Amino acid sequence: MPKTKPVLTFTIDGKKCRTSPGQTILEAAKANGIYIPSLCYWEGMKPAGACRICTVRVGGRYMAACTQPAAEGMAVENDVPDIQDMRKAIVEMLFVEGNHMCPTCEKSGNCELQALAYRFQMLVPRFPFQFPVREVEPAGTKILLEHNRCVKCLRCVRGVRTRDNKTVFGALKRSKDKKIAVDQALASALPEKQARQAMDRCPVGSILRKEVGFAVPIGKRKYDKKPIGSEIEKAEG
Amino acid sequence: MPSKGLVTAALGRHRHDRARLIDILRDIQAQAGCVSPEAVAEIAAGLGVSTVAVEGVATFYHFFSARPAGTYAVYLNDNIVSVMKGRAAVAAAFEKAVGCKFGETTPDGRIGLHRTSCIGMNDQEPAALINGVVFTSLTPAKARVIVEGMKAGMDPKAMVASFGDGANASKIVRAMVKNNIRKEGPVVLAPFRSGSAIKKAVKLTPEEVIAEVKKSNLLGRGGAGFPTGLKWEFCRREKGEAHYVVCNADEGEPGTFKDRVILTERPHLLFEGMAVAGYAVGAKEGVLYLRAEYAYLLPYLQKVLADLRKKGLLGKKIAGKTGFSFDITIKLGAGAYVCGEESALLQSAQGERGEPRDRPPFPVSSGYRFLPTTVNNVETLCAAARILEKGGAWFKDMGTARSAGTKVLSVSGDCKKPGVYEVPFGLTVRRLLEMAGGTDARAVQVGGPSGCCISRGQFDRAIAFEDLATGGSVIVIGPQRKLFEVIHNFMEFFVEESCGWCVPCRAGNPLLLRKLEKIMSGKGTPSDIADLESWGKTIKAMSRCGLGQTSPNPILTTIQNFRELYESKVDRNRDFKPEFDLAESVKAASEITGQKLAAHDPENPHA
Numbered sequence: 013m014p015k016t017k018p019v020l021t022f023t024i025d026g027k028k029c030r031t032s033p034g035q036t037i038l039e040a041a042k043a044n045g046i047y048i049p050s051l052c053y054w055e056g057m058k059p060a061g062a063c064r065i066c067t068v069r070v071g072g073r074y075m076a077a078c079t080q081p082a083a084e085g086m087a088v089e090n091d092v093p094d095i096q097d098m099r100k101a102i103v104e105m106l107f108v109e110g111n112h113m114c115p116t117c118e119k120s121g122n123c124e125l126q127a128l129a130y131r132f133q134m135l136v137p138r139f140p141f142q143f144p145v146r147e148v149e150p151a152g153t154k155i156l157l158e159h160n161r162c163v164k165c166l167r168c169v170r171g172v173r174t175r176d177n178k179t180v181f182g183a184l185k186r187s188k189d190k191k192i193a194v195d196q197a198l199a200s201a202l203p204e205k206q207a208r209q210a211m212d213r214c215p216v217g218s219i220l221r222k223e224v225g226f227a228v229p230i231g232k233r234k235y236d237k238k239p240i241g242s243e244i245e246k247a248e249g
Numbered sequence: 250m251p252s253k254g255l256v257t258a259a260l261g262r263h264r265h266d267r268a269r270l271i272d273i274l275r276d277i278q279a280q281a282g283c284v285s286p287e288a289v290a291e292i293a294a295g296l297g298v299s300t301v302a303v304e305g306v307a308t309f310y311h312f313f314s315a316r317p318a319g320t321y322a323v324y325l326n327d328n329i330v331s332v333m334k335g336r337a338a339v340a341a342a343f344e345k346a347v348g349c350k351f352g353e354t355t356p357d358g359r360i361g362l363h364r365t366s367c368i369g370m371n372d373q374e375p376a377a378l379i380n381g382v383v384f385t386s387l388t389p390a391k392a393r394v395i396v397e398g399m400k401a402g403m404d405p406k407a408m409v410a411s412f413g414d415g416a417n418a419s420k421i422v423r424a425m426v427k428n429n430i431r432k433e434g435p436v437v438l439a440p441f442r443s444g445s446a447i448k449k450a451v452k453l454t455p456e457e458v459i460a461e462v463k464k465s466n467l468l469g470r471g472g473a474g475f476p477t478g479l480k481w482e483f484c485r486r487e488k489g490e491a492h493y494v495v496c497n498a499d500e501g502e503p504g505t506f507k508d509r510v511i512l513t514e515r516p517h518l519l520f521e522g523m524a525v526a527g528y529a530v531g532a533k534e535g536v537l538y539l540r541a542e543y544a545y546l547l548p549y550l551q552k553v554l555a556d557l558r559k560k561g562l563l564g565k566k567i568a569g570k571t572g573f574s575f576d577i578t579i580k581l582g583a584g585a586y587v588c589g590e591e592s593a594l595l596q597s598a599q600g601e602r603g604e605p606r607d608r609p610p611f612p613v614s615s616g617y618r619f620l621p622t623t624v625n626n627v628e629t630l631c632a633a634a635r636i637l638e639k640g641g642a643w644f645k646d647m648g649t650a651r652s653a654g655t656k657v658l659s660v661s662g663d664c665k666k667p668g669v670y671e672v673p674f675g676l677t678v679r680r681l682l683e684m685a686g687g688t689d690a691r692a693v694q695v696g697g698p699s700g701c702c703i704s705r706g707q708f709d710r711a712i713a714f715e716d717l718a719t720g721g722s723v724i725v726i727g728p729q730r731k732l733f734e735v736i737h738n739f740m741e742f743f744v745e746e747s748c749g750w751c752v753p754c755r756a757g758n759p760l761l762l763r764k765l766e767k768i769m770s771g772k773g774t775p776s777d778i779a780d781l782e783s784w785g786k787t788i789k790a791m792s793r794c795g796l797g798q799t800s801p802n803p804i805l806t807t808i809q810n811f812r813e814l815y816e817s818k819v820d821r822n823r824d825f826k827p828e829f830d831l832a833e834s835v836k837a838a839s840e841i842t843g844q845k846l847a848a849h850d851p852e853n854p855h856a
């Protein structure tokens with residue numbers, strides 16, 4: 013029997029939006045043609061609320077749009093100057109926290125961090141570069157972990173599991189020393205498809221399937237053609 | 250390290266239960282002195298999980314180490330009160346007598362020297378933990394005696410020369426820790442006869458118990474101040490195959506130690522409060538999450554639990570009430586401040602990294618084992634028991650209109666009588682300073698680093714949720730102190746204790762600390778103060794949990810209340826002053842080549 017989905021209405025920057033209960037603000041925004049910048053979010057994965065770039069304000073309180081369910085009557089502030097500037101500050105924090113040499117990166121042009129920096133028109137970070145000493149580490153036989161670029165979005169930790177449901181990637185340590193690592197044996201045994209998927213889902217060039225980094229040349233990649241978020245804004249029509 | 254046998258035994262002891270990974274790791278660390286990569290691999294195989302899952306947990310907590318921490322692992326507290334009370338000299342004495350630096354272990358693996366965040370002994374600093382045994386009020390001379398003892402192979406317990414007061418001196422605790430109870434109030438620290446709360450509770454329906462707690466206006470004492478009755482009601486209403494009561498005894502906020510004293514002197518009141526909560530929300534099981542630093546109280550607390558079971562106040566048919574059973578287990582942490590945050594605590598209690606969860610869902614609907622749970626502070630649960638004993642109206646009569654009852658404060662720093670004070674809400678800071686003998690203070694840190702630093706002009710402010718809210722920490726800062734040193738110590742704490750999950754807290758706090766250091770070094774300009782304010786605001790707004798949302802407070806509240814201090818440190822006539830010091834950065838090269846750098850003016854590099 014077809015049940016009509018219950019509908020709730022709320023607003024984003026004054027624009028009326030409709031969605032079904034249980035949807036997050038981020039998903040609901042997307043369905044209503046509104047782009048809320050995000051980085052750690054990946055459709056279909058349990059949201060992590062890790063990057064905080066999707067932060068919005070409701071009734072004076074800040075919350076991550078990717079984890080907060082939309083509620084009836086909510087008035088969400090999204091595209092307002094002070095929030096946009098704080099989001100930009102987070103992108104800048106990520107640039108100084110790691111070592112991002114875009115021109116030499118396998119991911120350049122497909123990188124979501126780089127694309128966000130363009131979208132926010134970041135010229136030079138307001139923060140001093142930290143130049144941490146980080147390494148490139150073989151993670152099993154198929155993958156390289158380029159720690160200089162990792163933004164700790166946890167997509168790899170959340171998304172890659174073996175058939176018997178073991179995690180392959182994990183986080184070590186805490187604070188600024190936090191670091192992604194793999195179970196070497198499980199990472200070596202990853203089927204080709206999963207290894208590729210891990211690389212493709214990594215928003216930056218931190219997970220690299222060996223030997224395929226420049227298969228698509230720089231200049232012909234996703235965000236070389238269109239800015240991030242434009243696919244959502246266009247759909248609104 | 251022959252870990253095989255140890256791992257097998259530990260896994261067996263904890264029934265190969267993934268949720269008990271922290272217990273397993275605690276055992277290995279205690280017995281082998283480290284959690285080696287080999288041990289990680291064996292544990293992972295034994296639990297049927299990936300190595301990285303085990304390593305992730307093992308590397309999260311301060312008291313686990315991949316390399317041997319020493320047969321004797323010395324953890325010297327480095328919080329600001331320890332520094333005020335002479336930590337540097339004690340540390341130097343340890344280093345000299347041991348023959349290695351802090352952060353190192355002697356080549357023979359015998360003694361390791363490590364730093365650690367506040368261990369809940371601020372009224373008797375400098376203090377250290379050695380293999381879990383507490384050493385308080387250390388001096389260089391005492392440090393030397395301790396090192397001799399370690400070199401002679403003595404059991405740290407046998408090196409405790411004299412015992413503290415109250416239960417600290419009991420056979421089962423035998424700790425040198427002092428209670429320093431300076432003022433007993435009527436709610437928490439007054440004498441309590443076991444049974445007098447729960448017996449009254451079970452005569453009421455659970456709904457009536459909740460109504461009584463609501464009537465009392467009790468607000469949570471752990472910091473957030475959420476109404477306890479309402480939390481219990483939410484929890485009770487949730488459906489789930491089980492409900493839980495979790496007591497938060499993580500007490501990690503630097504400068505707080507009142508829960509330690511309650512656990513030592515009023516554990517039966519606390520456990521009865523948990524039973525009352527269990528009755529109210531419909532829970533059969535309670536968990537006390539005890540910070541690792543207080544593990545020395547574990548055997549004692551286990552005994553109190555056993556006594557209560559014998560008396561029929563825990564277990565089945567409690568206080569004669571058919572159908573009401575409730576029991577309590579104790580779970581130990583392993584060194585992480587963030588585990589005081591309730592959702593991180595729940596993760597830790599389930600054997601995970603102590604990383605906060607996203608909310609919603611809140612613990613009342615998805616808490617311990619993802620089932621409905623009320624998480625309450627030690628003092629909150631004690632107050633709840635007392636409310637059942639004496640009535641909600643009695644409780645509400647004390648304190649202020651918004652903040653009912655009393656608050657147990659931990660007072661430390663530059664005052665004559667550091668210790669625990671149970672006072673009615675509404676007490677002014679000035680009155681408290683008079684009681685504690687600290688009236689010449691130049692500043693008072695209320696609520697720990699995450700709270701607020703106030704100046705002399707604000708001493709008439711009141712300790713209450715509507716004015717100066719505090720989980721209990723009050724640090725008195727005397728006129729001789731450099732405030733920047735205090736702020737710096739607090740910021741280092743937050744940088745270190747960030748769980749690292751979210752960007753603003755993980756990446757932002759180190760940037761704040763660096764900027765602060767720039768100002769402290771005399772290289773700041775007015776724009777640096779503005780940056781601190783703006784960056785601090787961003788970190789507070791964007792962070793995922795209460796740690797990041799309060800971590801800029803040491804800086805922001807001092808800019809607000811001691812602005813002149815910052816302004817006196819910066820060069821007001823300039824917009825920019827280079828941090829880069831050419832002479833300093835080529836020093837090594839100059840030494841090698843023997844060439845001196847020509848006089849150089851960084852302001853005018855081409856001169």
Ligand SMILES: Cc1cc2nc3c(=O)[nH]c(=O)nc-3n(C[C@H](O)[C@H](O)[C@H](O)COP(=O)(O)O)c2cc1C
Nearest residue numbers: 469470471497500501589590591625626629795796
């Ligand atoms: C970083 C951080 C540390 C905390 N530490 C503690 C703690 O040590 N003890 C505590 O009771 N609450 C602590 N809290 C507050 C808890 O999250 C929670 O609000 C409290 O345990 C609820 O109990 P209550 O309602 O009885 O206050 C902390 C919160 C944060 C954000």
Ligand code: SF4
Nearest residue numbers: 162163165166168214
């Ligand atoms: S390796 Fe990539 S996917 Fe994994 S946390 Fe780092 S940035 Fe995210």
Ligand code: SF4
Nearest residue numbers: 748750751754794797
């Ligand atoms: S605010 Fe800090 S402690 Fe809290 S989740 Fe973020 S990184 Fe972790």
Ligand code: FES
Nearest residue numbers: 061063064066078
């Ligand atoms: S996308 Fe929401 S926190 Fe990262």
